[in-house]
Amino acid sequence: MDAFEVVKPGFLTTVQDLGRIGYQKFGVPTSGAMDRTALRAANLLLGNEEGFAGLEATAEGPTLRALIDLLVAIVGADMRPLVNGRSVDSETAVEIRSGQTLELQRARRGLRAYLAVAGGIDVPIMLGSRSTCLPAAFGGVCGRALRENDRLPIGPVDRQPTALIGRRLPSGWLKPIGEVLTVRVVLGLQEDQFTSEGIRTFLSEPYRVTPQIDRVGVRLHGPSIAHRSGADIISDSTPLGAVQVAADGQPMILLADRQATGGYTKIAVVIQEDIWRLGQARPEQVVRFRPISVSEACAALRTYEERFDVLRRTWQSPPKERGSYRLRLGGGSYRVGVEEARGTYRVSLEGIERESDDVEEP
Secondary structure, three states: OEEEEEEEOOEEEEEEEEOOOOOOOHOOOOHHHHOOOHHHHHHOOOOOOOOOOEEEEOEEEOOEEOOOOEEEEEEEOOOOOOOOOOOOOOEEEEEEEOOEEEEEOEEOOEEEEEEEEOOOOOOOOOOOOOEEEEOEOOOOOEEEEOOOOOOEEEEEEEOOOOOOOOOOOOOOOOOOOOOOEEEEEOOOOOOOOHHHHHHHHHHHOEEEEEEEEEEOOEEHHHHOOOOOOOOOOEEOOOOOOOOEOOOOOEEEEEEEOOOOEEEEEEEEEOOOOHHHHOOOOOOOOOOEEEEHHHHHHHHHHHHHHHHHHHHHHOOOOOOOOOOEEEEEEEEEEEEEEEEEEEEEEEEEEEOEEEEEOOOOOO
16 A cells, blocks of 8 residues: 655655665676665564665655555664654654654765665565666666655555554664774785785775765775776676776775676775665765775674674564553643453543443554
8 A cells, every 4th residue: 555655755765675686697786775784773673574675865865745654764864854843763663644744854964864664665576676776777666766746655564563663773773984984895806906005005095985976886085096907807796895996096885786797906895784884974984994804704794693683682572562542632632541451441541540341442
């Protein structure tokens, strides 16, 4: 069923999940969320599977009108979400009523925010994914960014999970990237195509994110990285996080919508759990590279996944139904307490109690 109508599309808002895996050999980009950590966490907040599709908003988010009652979570860049003009928390499961508007404003910190909804965005699956592939114009909503008046359907939800309202990510679970972003890399691929001095420059000097930043990759500017005999190679595959160095000696980190193959030398690959931080980097962000071994990279990946395991275990038990509700009568608002004992409900409202065998929960 349709869940949202797009009132304003924002700067660049697309449908993304965890990517289109297994088709790069056919020339198909993987696409998927630039910040997989944020999307996974947003889905877990709502009891969704981690790979459910959500919205990726870049720099300035959309304004959406709810067409039904919904439960949503916003994780990632600080876009100061508003519901009907009133501030609501990020990193929290938030209820939105039919007819209300949800607005994601211009990002104050970070670059991309992820909006997950209980049930997931239910656009057609193409090659195993609902992700929008902008370079090839397929997936998501007609292969493009959202536009005004688009409607977004969601998948089935057994019941409105009201017991999840207010569920929050643990404090500090997502850490800001800081003024200097240090990313870990594994040297390799065409490492032998660079001089010793070029490798030393790459690993010791700071680089800055340029305005040439999109879902394909992040171009950096800094001291030139010297090749041994030119930057061109016979085209080969381009893994996520590959650091290409073209003839100008400047590095470019390949990201979600990268081409399937490339013909420039690759000096290193950024480890997977640091990719999300690059997805939040803004122009002028300072980036430094730190080399690690393959075994260290594997250990870092295990640590990264263990953090999600802890989060799942924290929330794996079915939540208890709330024992209190807010009742609105005219211009007033009252707290209602409900207790169940042997099929009889005891309802308390501002100190007045009554018993009934048949009281509906609001």
